[in-house]
Amino acid sequence: MSNENLKAKLAEFDAKVEKATAKFPERKNVPAKRIYTPLDIENTEYESEIGFPGSYPFTRGVQPTMYRGRFWTMRMYAGFSTAEESNKRYRYLIESGATGLSCAFDLPTQIGYDSDDDISTGEVGKVGVAIDSLADMEVLFDKIDLGKVSTSMTINAPASVLLAMYIAVAEKQGVSADQLKGTIQNDILKEYAARGTYIFPPKPSMRLITNIFEFCSKNVPNWNTISISGYHIREAGSTASQEIAFTIADGIAYAEAAIKAGLDVDAFAGRLSFFWNAHNNVLEEVAKFRASRRVWAKVMKERFGAKNPKSWMLRVHTQTAGSMLTAQQPNNNIVRVALQTAAAVMGGTQSLHTNSKDEALALPTEESVMIALRTQQIVAYESGLADVIDPLAGSYYVEALTNKIEKEAWEYIKKIDEVGGAVAAIEKGYIQKEIQDSAYQWQMDVESGAKVIVGVNKFQMEEKPVEGLLRVDAAVGEGQKQKLIAMKAKRDNVAVKASLDSLEKACQDEQENLMPYILTAVKTYATLGEICGVMRKVFGEYEAHVSL
């Protein structure tokens, strides 16, 4: 059929269906068109825009093998209470077939305070494990071979300190730094914009990040030095296009900072990784993953002139959308997570965390974590979704949506460039405002019923409170304090002070890479709070831009 013929047929079809659907107003506000045809992708060149998996622009996936080589890494984010408790959960996950670890730290750890700090009261061990010093880290990875496992750590402002502790624990196990595999999140820009666990102002924060890039390129070559995260931007309420646009804009800022510090783009770009959200709208999410790879490849090749194909690849970890879990009828969340898993897999993720059904209520129990892990295994082994690489390529709808999301992302990136880049856009509150507007729109749509959430604003029922939720014992905080006192009495306090003094001097000299100083300090059992305290003293603290 010629395009002219097709256009005529489509017009005829639309007129007919328009009339037939007039009596179904409930389905009128769906943002997509009702059908897509070759007309929607007539300008999409296969070779330059879609291409082959493992080849530029990587729309179809970063590796040529994808899941015909091996499945994605099934990596369950976990950590709570003490290092002892979390170590037990990690070993349980490994025994159950999880193929990577992912550490959640409590808020005092994420913001650089020890468990005995006043500000930590009530928070110790709550949303993750409490780590005060190398002593806790040794317990956390007890009987886990760091030469074999790959570990992701959700740590940002104090990422340098936790990475140093990990290297020190590995050394004690007889594993050298160049054998270590894993990721630190280390993405401070999205902390300012969406997640909130910042410590220092942007300038010294960007310095710490480039110090890590440089240190790892020489000493920990298999480590992913950053996980540039859209996940939390989406959780804070952004749209799919905003998620990838703001995150890639952050990625551009990190690359620019590193290049400005004198690093060659191909020396660090291959170790940059990304982190996406797998949200409810399955096909939109698949298109988002595909579009994001294409945008990043173009950014790296065309904007930064990277030459190594590894630098062009957007490798991504994914987590299912926590904000889409409902406290109402929590068993329904199992189904939501299964669909989100399908989206992440058809989108070609490199690793995946699946949320548990009870997470709108509390941290997950062992039983609910098992269902979440089994969901991934069922999608991998039973569903067939992982059998063919990029199975939705060529769908008129998915290709058109991939193009649309890419276009919207470029528009945002252009706006952010005009504002002066991601750091300036965050300091001016532009990115926060865009996210807040989308979040508010979502809530209004749910309240008006334009957006239906099953069990929340439709199909509600009387429910009994859920029993058997995981509780973190309030005594954890006290226990952690006692451990800290005992540890401080045993360590060589002269060595601690000397290492902290050297770190302070190094902080004052912008030419110094801080990683070796931090590594020396953690080995003396200087605490996280002491190390971050020194940096707070020199760098100051970030003052958030708040507007409603």
Add this chain to the structure above:
Amino acid sequence: MEKRVRVLVAKPGLDGHDRGAKVVARALRDAGFEVIYTGLRQTPEQIAEAALQEDVNVIAMSILSGAHPHLFPKVVNLVKEKGMDDVLIIGGGVIPDSDIPALKAAGLAEVFTPGTTTSAIVEFIKANVK
């Protein structure tokens, strides 16, 4: 003209999740209240002091980190110590149902859990503010 109801929206503790707090703050503002948002990482002392300085009628707190059993009652006590007996104090976030009776006994007028509409919060404040 009657004085507008003043609401302090606050994030006690170290939790950085402020999507809910910001959405609620904006909805309260759209409903005609005067809204002051504290921003992240406020200590109970800072919140009580801000409530006093801003002479608010309502304190609306949000916590998603699980630190509510410690932080919510602490704010209530500090507010009372400052002599603000007629302030309506409400809370919300990821809070298990089984924690709610203790929070109410500690002085919270209501606790709103995930899925609550902003209009329900607006209605509650209108019905209960002194």
